[in-house]
Amino acid sequence: MANTFTRKTSQNTGATADQVGAYQVPAATATIVIGLICTNVTGSAITANVYLANATANTYIVANAPISSGASLISVGGDQKIVMVTGDRMFVQSSAASSIDTIMSIMEIT
Numbered sequence: 001m002a003n004t005f006t007r008k009t010s011q012n013t014g015a016t017a018d019q020v021g022a023y024q025v026p027a028a029t030a031t032i033v034i035g036l037i038c039t040n041v042t043g044s045a046i047t048a049n050v051y052l053a054n055a056t057a058n059t060y061i062v063a064n065a066p067i068s069s070g071a072s073l074i075s076v077g078g079d080q081k082i083v084m085v086t087g088d089r090m091f092v093q094s095s096a097a098s099s100i101d102t103i104m105s106i107m108e109i110t
Contacts, residue, residue, distance in 0.1 A: 004108045012041070014097040017049070020090045020104045028110060031084040035105035036076035038092055040067040047095040050075045054088050067100075076104075 008021025025031045038048050045068050050061045061082070067073045076082055084090070084106075094100045 002110050004110070006106055006108065008104045008106065010092065010100075010102045012098040013038075013092050013100040013102060014094050017051075017091040017093040018102075019053075020092055020102050023089065023104070023106075025084045025086050025088045026108075026110075027086050029086060030109045031088070032107045032109070033076050033082040033084060033090065033104060034107060035074070035103070036061075036082075036090065037072050037074050037103050038067065039072040039101045040069055040099060041101050042096060042099045043069050044096065045069060046099050048073055048100060049091075049093040051091050052082065052084065052088060053091055054085075058091070064095075 008023040010018050010020050040046050047064045051058045061075050092102050
């Protein structure tokens with residue numbers, strides 16, 4: 001079993017949900033999200049949604065979470081981790097156009 005640490009990023013996410021780093025968990029892989037941070041890159045307050053998508057449902061991690069101008073929302077990190085399985089994807093969405101940059105730190109287990 002190999003463990004690979006890496007990260008995926010997305011920039012300028014807006015009102016259309018963005019698949020973080022266009023990442024989808026590959027076949028025969030489990031992925032542990034060890035950190036997910038969304039930063040408001042605008043001069044105004046916004047709200048953010050972060051959700052896990054699989055073949056049957058979208059499950060919210062945070063919904064309509066406020067992020068002040070220049071601040072960050074840590075959706076995953078510290079004591080909280082999320083296990084993703086084959087086919088899972090993580091999405092971020094903002095209340096304003098081109099307003100969120102996201103970094104998702106992961107460990108892939110193959």
